[in-house]
Amino acid sequence: MLARSRLVTLTGPPGVGKTRLALRVARQIHRGFPDGVWWVDLAPLSDGALLTHTVMDTLGITDRLAHRPAGALAEPLGTRRLLLILDNCEHLLDETALLVDGLLGAAPRLRILITSRQVLGAAGEHVLTVPPLSLPDPEEPPTVAAAEHHDAVRLFTARAARAAPGFTVQPGNVAAVTALCRRLDGIPLAIELAAVRLRTLSPERILALLDTRFDVLAEGERDGTHRHHALRAAIGWSHELCTPDERRLWARLSVFAGGFDLRAAEEVCSDADLPERAVFPALAALLEKSVLCRKEAGRRVRYQMLETLHAYGRERLHQHGERGVLRRRHRDYYQRSAARANVEWMSPNQVSWLSWLHEEWANVRAALGYCATEPGEASSAVGMATALRYYWIAAGAVREGGHWLSTALHLHPEPDSTRARALWADSHFALLRGDIRGAEARLAECRALAERLGDAEAGAYATQFTGLAALMRADFRGAVRLLREALDRHDRSHAGRINDIWLALYHLTLANALCGDIPAAVRAGRECLDLCAERSAELSRSYALWALGFARWSQGDADAAAGLIEDALRAKRSLGDPWGIGLCLETLAWTAAAQHRPVRAARLLGASAARWQSFGAAQPTLGLLVANHRRCVAAIRHALGERTFDTSFDQGRRLSVQQAVEYALHDRVDVAPPAPATTSS
Structure with missing residues (x-):
């Protein structure tokens, strides 16, 4: 059916095998989709407003840009030939139908396979009812x-x-x-x-x-x-047929969304009736009885229930009157974990926390959803959302972070320190989305609150992000002044501030470089780099290396800049940082142009353009990079001529991420040399 229709829905009763059939189809036809087959399980998602974010997260598409979420998803899919499987859509029918309609209109090579107990009712939908397995005829003698x-x-x-x-x-x-x-x-x-x-x-x-x-x-x-x-x-x-402990655990495990590990089960589900020591034996028994399934996640083991069994557990939890208590315990566990991740972000555990939060994202969303819907939990919503800021940024989930912070602000209108904290955090996300005016309005309210309350912490953050707003407005000297002031005001002994001290140094490096004060830029960049090295924070270190490279490039030292940015790219390759890889490829194109290597520069621009397109943009979106990008394009077009430039650019654009990184670091890639430019007489 997918050969004839771009939208196919598998429907049928629970347990009939819709997911199983969808995955079997995917295995059989995956070779027809060069851009991959992507499976998105929507069962753990309760908030339809986050449907697009969930699909983007699975596809590895970041939302750092100032697009509407649907646009941020549609643009990168525009020319890609892929199969998208949306599994368990019955509780999000309207939202799924709206998303599917927009995606199919924007991406002509896209195919979508839906599983749902009900049809979507979307235009062009072809429905296949999944039958039960074939059975022996009751009228025939059983042989x-x-x-x-x-x-x-x-x-x-x-x-x-x-x-x-x-x-x-x-x-x-x-x-x-x-x-x-x-x-x-x-x-x-x-x-x-x-x-x-x-x-x-x-x-x-x-x-x-x-x-x-x-x-x-x-x-x-x-x-x-x-x-x-x-x-x-x-x-x-x-x-x-389960023991009392197993039945109790089955019900309690239904509080998790999208799976869990043993530690989470022990902390959330144990109490006087189910001691912590009894959790693992009961969990192992449920695994043996096929109530749970086991999944490997790197070195970690996770467990999950099929949605039908999960729903049965929820019914029992509600009947036992434990749903409210378990949801709060679940929220408390993930709130503690988010706070710990924030404190340990600048540490050797940075990448581990990034991986853990990605795996646990459905549960983190559920915990935030509890904060947003339960009376009296607005303060917890603010605390949890601000603790997750650096995860959202690293994961490219800026719009979702803004969604939760804006929700927290709406829930907490009281003019106190909690609201001040939400205001500066939300301003950061507004700036990352390119909404400078909205950010400045939040920062003005935050400054006024900080002064009225005598809140030195909120005042320091308001100053810092006002400095970032100045940087994005190209007021580089104003940005330097404000960022230096913020650094003076931050309490460096506070464990929770070190992340933002690093961020202020990173932005100060860029602002000084753009002012032309290279010695100051290098000092700030080295301090930023030393902070990462001191704490073994590899992801942050890769950005500090890039910032130092940018400063050296601004100084006119293309060789030194290339060396630093290549070091950053090596780190980003091992860390799996697609946005950072795009940033490095872009700036290495500039250094290649300055080194009079125009073919290399054009190929790197093509490779970076492919990365930007995957984020929903045709060129770098950070305002301070646009002018340099345009100057680089103009210089190498002039050096190569239109035909050779276009050929080299297209060669780079066709490279996979791995090929592009290999080319950037070693000048090795299997591409044909560009044809020599010809002139007509």
């Missing part, structure tokens, strides 16, 4: 040969053999196995939950227990469909 022709029996047998090695369908059990598969209506999830019980029960005993469960459902849930009853019976029966 092993006939049974093994049917998908439901084959799945039961495969899963049963995992649970009870050596299990096979035999003449003695074929009647019970086929009856069991029919009783479960061929629903894959229900069959898997039943099959795992063969560790301790026979097929006949499982069938008898399920029949009892169906009788209960028939009395208590008369409005449900038969297939829904089949799945509910299997899940409810699996739940009843």
